[in-house]
Amino acid sequence: MDAHSPQSNQDYSVCSRESKRTLYSALAEHGSVDAHDQTHVVNFLASASNYGLPGPVECIETANYYLFLSGPYCFKLFRQCPKDAASGEPPRRHSLEERYQLALREIEFGQLYSPKLYLGLVPVWQRDAALFMQVPQTANGEQPSLKHVALQQDVIADWVIVLHRYDASNSFDRFVEHYQPNYIECQKLAHLFEPKSGEEVIDQQGESWLTFLYKSLEDLEPFVRSCDSKTKKNTLRACLNRAKGQLDRSKPAILHREDHGLFRHIHGDVKLSNVVDLRDNFCLINPRVEDEHGAMTELIGDPFYDIAALVGELWSRNLNKQANWVFPIIAADSLTAMPSTVC
Known part of the structure; x- marks a missing residue:
């Protein structure tokens, strides 16, 4: 042209x-x-x-x-x-x-x-x-x-x-404020993460993905430090330290998944407010295309990052049953490439 x-x-x-x-x-x-x-x-x-x-x-x-x-x-x-x-x-x-x-x-x-x-x-x-x-x-x-x-x-x-056109006022976070999603609706949530035909296979991103994860934890440090100065309780500090330790232990598993071709472009900002209902299925909107400083970013990494964000929000809303419905559906294929020691 x-x-x-x-x-x-x-x-x-x-x-x-x-x-x-x-x-x-x-x-x-x-x-x-x-x-x-x-x-x-x-x-x-x-x-x-x-x-x-x-x-x-x-x-x-x-x-x-x-x-x-x-x-x-x-x-x-x-x-x-x-x-x-x-x-x-x-x-x-x-x-x-x-x-x-x-x-x-x-x-x-x-x-x-x-x-x-x-x-x-x-x-x-x-x-x-x-x-x-x-x-x-x-x-x-x-x-x-x-x-x-x-x-x-x-x-x-x-x-x-x-x-x-979609109803921007009818995102899924507002739905769960009044109703508990049924199994069919949880299936629709799970299908958001199915690998798509024609999706690009991406490799050699394991170390850069780990760098991103470690930096994400480091970015929480100022907030945790400010909380430390306001209370004698160290619950938040302990959670952050446990997260860092868990990431250290998960490093071999993450690199193993990257070696098996399980890395791809991910949404990066999965939350119920970014899920809209188009009647016949759910759709994800507003993928993360810039970082917190406004710089353009292209997230390539483990789709478990998106899955964890969704399951974590369901748990935080006391929708434990729904989380337990969603996770096995979207994780089944991916878990086959996970070392048995972390399954």
């Missing part, structure tokens, strides 16, 4: 993963403008008249991104300056290129693990002072009333992830 002849009438929902990556790369090479702030883009996406779809736009704002829900779609925009009030540090700033890379990493993970939810990545174009973008056709083939084709002189102002 000629990078200087963008075609915004491309149907992003029917491309293969490889062709999508080629398309996005070609579009990214086109001219762009990294404005001082995103106000112009946010205002554009918040206006229902810019979609050509019936109904109003619902806007949801988080610390790291915006969601704009219009018609059958949800449009996700990464913040240029994510909020991090807890650190007290000046807001970090993501350039347009960095926001593109963050969105690209999320869409590739999303289309692997939640293909029914993640549709594609589209640019917001700027022509002179005006913005426009291509909204995909609906599931029944209806085209939006607004149709735009980008010209050679147009530039990219930002990127948005396009998802099927």
Whole structure:
């Protein structure tokens, strides 16, 4: 595709993963403008008249991104300056290129693990002072009333992830506040972690994964130290020390699993608030694509990390029966490669 002849009438929902990556790369090479702030883009996406779809736009704002829900779609925009009030540090700033890379990493993970939810990545174009973008056709083939084709002189102002619309207020964490998941619902949770066809086999990541795990424990040290100064109890300190000791003892098992090809791209932020119900199945959203300091990251490691996060949250909510339903389903295949001494 000629990078200087963008075609915004491309149907992003029917491309293969490889062709999508080629398309996005070609579009990214086109001219762009990294404005001082995103106000112009946010205002554009918040206006229902810019979609050509019936109904109003619902806007949801988080610390790291915006969601704009219009018609059958949800449009996700990464913040240029994510909020991090807890650190007290000046807001970090993501350039347009960095926001593109963050969105690209999320869409590739999303289309692997939640293909029914993640549709594609589209640019917001700027022509002179005006913005426009291509909204995909609906599931029944209806085209939006607004149709735009980008010209050679147009530039990219930002990127948005396009998802099927989902009820952001109905995440699974809210469900379990009122109901206890049944066995079928726990099966759906377990199926989130099934290896996907065409998933890349990754090796030689064992040591870097261990480095990540040790650093994660080290990052807890300042918090534990602050708690030590406020109480004579050392329960939290003892838990952290036990975790470090357990990681030391688990190192051979982790490297053994890596040797057997069990490492892959993982979500990295599995929690019930990142599980949404699409009626026929559950989907994972919001994979971890940046670290706590705002730097882009690509987590490659043991899927047990994601599994442990889910099972641990179920236990913390006193859903022990549900945890005991979920774990055997998602761990059965992986345990075959685990040394018998740690099974």
